[in-house]
Amino acid sequence: MRNVKLGELSVSALGLGCMSMSQAYGPPDAQESERTLHRALDIGVTFLDTANAYGVGHNEELIGRVLSSRRDEFVLATKFGIVKHPDGKRGIDGRPEFVAERCEESLRRLNTDVIDLYYLHRLDPNVPIEETVGAMGRLVEAGKVRHLGLSEISSKTLRKAHAVHPITAVQSEYSLWTRDPESHVLPTCRELGIGFVPFSPLGRAMLTGAITNDDSLSKDDLRANMPRFMGENFTRNYAVVQKFLKFAERKGASGAQISLAWLLAQGDGIAPIPGTKHVNFLEEDMAGVDVELNDKDLKFLDELFAIDNIVGHRYPAALQQSIDSD
Numbered sequence: 001m002r003n004v005k006l007g008e009l010s011v012s013a014l015g016l017g018c019m020s021m022s023q024a025y026g027p028p029d030a031q032e033s034e035r036t037l038h039r040a041l042d043i044g045v046t047f048l049d050t051a052n053a054y055g056v057g058h059n060e061e062l063i064g065r066v067l068s069s070r071r072d073e074f075v076l077a078t079k080f081g082i083v084k085h086p087d088g089k090r091g092i093d094g095r096p097e098f099v100a101e102r103c104e105e106s107l108r109r110l111n112t113d114v115i116d117l118y119y120l121h122r123l124d125p126n127v128p129i130e131e132t133v134g135a136m137g138r139l140v141e142a143g144k145v146r147h148l149g150l151s152e153i154s155s156k157t158l159r160k161a162h163a164v165h166p167i168t169a170v171q172s173e174y175s176l177w178t179r180d181p182e183s184h185v186l187p188t189c190r191e192l193g194i195g196f197v198p199f200s201p202l203g204r205a206m207l208t209g210a211i212t213n214d215d216s217l218s219k220d221d222l223r224a225n226m227p228r229f230m231g232e233n234f235t236r237n238y239a240v241v242q243k244f245l246k247f248a249e250r251k252g253a254s255g256a257q258i259s260l261a262w263l264l265a266q267g268d269g270i271a272p273i274p275g276t277k278h279v280n281f282l283e284e285d286m287a288g289v290d291v292e293l294n295d296k297d298l299k300f301l302d303e304l305f306a307i308d309n310i311v312g313h314r315y316p317a318a319l320q321q322s323i324d325s326d
């Protein structure tokens with residue numbers, strides 16, 4: 001697998017998102033997840049993405065347990081800032097006095113002495129970004145963390161943060177059906193020499209064609225409450241996806257592969273992190289790095305996924321509120 005640069009950090013052009021090994025899309029499968037983690041490294045996927053929030057520590061522990069003997073083979077990215085309160089409610093905590101503690105907990109679970117890329121998962125609306133990033137910068141000085149990142153951040157916040165400590169990467173949702181970063185954040189990353197890591201690059205599986213019916217999602221599946229996956233919205237979005245899958249077939253590739261090739265074609269400094277807990281999906285997805293799209297293909301895809309062809313917010317209202325958007 002070729003590498004790309006996120007700022008000064010070199011990572012495999014496609015990384016592996018580990019979230020679904022612990023939560024979100026169907027029941028976890030420990031054995032298959034372990035096989036997937038090893039297989040990723042074996043085929044040259046050397047950029048792994050996790051967060052302390054995924055499975056409330058479970059995901060970091062999994063990586064720490066399974067890959068500690070191979071720690072020097074991959075770039076490890078994790079995040080802090082999303083918390084689960086004792087009553088089960090979700091909160092955001094970017095208070096500077098707790099950043100070092102969160103980092104120590106992650107290091108312990110990950111079974112490592114350094115995190116390569118440490119992200120703030122969401123902006124804490126009650127804490128100036130300068131203060132949170134100031135505390136993160138002190139982790140770099142202490143050698144606990146190598147690079148800093150921010151997730152779902154506006155371009156304005158990014159500029160403020162970057163003035164306090166160099167930011168290596170922004171991680172936000174970006175895919176054929178989610179184009180929000182194109183207006184402000186992506187141009188700002190390019191201007192400042194900051195890398196971009198698209199999360200949910202497969203549209204949470206929608207772009208693979210694996211979800212054919214909104215009724216098929218179980219109640220505890222995160223997507224069951226996402227407006228794009230519900231009722232009439234799903235039907236309209238699925239009609240676009242069906243045309244997309246026909247295009248993929250004509251190109252001799254899968255929907256997942258075209259989705260990833262399209263992201264890689266958006267410019268330098270972009271490293272998508274498709275998520276899976278299955279070896280067969282991993283192998284299929286990572287072959288997307290070799291799929292080439294010409295100008296005609298890119299034009300076709302832009303027109304097919306024109307902004308008003310996709311309907312419904314990406315998050316339910318309560319979660320959408322926690323996004324720091326431009």
Ligand SMILES: NC(=O)c1ccc[n+]([C@@H]2O[C@H](COP(=O)([O-])OP(=O)(O)OC[C@H]3O[C@@H](n4cnc5c(N)ncnc54)[C@H](OP(=O)(O)O)[C@@H]3O)[C@@H](O)[C@H]2O)c1
Pocket residue numbers: 016017018019020021025026049050121151152171172198199200201202203204205206208210256273274275276277278280281282284285
């Ligand atoms: N910063 C943030 O706020 C944030 C938010 C969300 C995600 N993320 C990160 O981004 C990563 C990727 O995003 P994501 O997992 O939300 O969405 P995604 O990568 O767009 O899609 C993942 C889903 O697609 C399925 N899948 C993968 N390859 C497939 C294939 N070839 N055919 C059929 N289905 C396939 C997976 O199934 P299985 O899981 O069953 O294998 C999973 O359900 C996460 O793992 C996480 O690390 C970050």
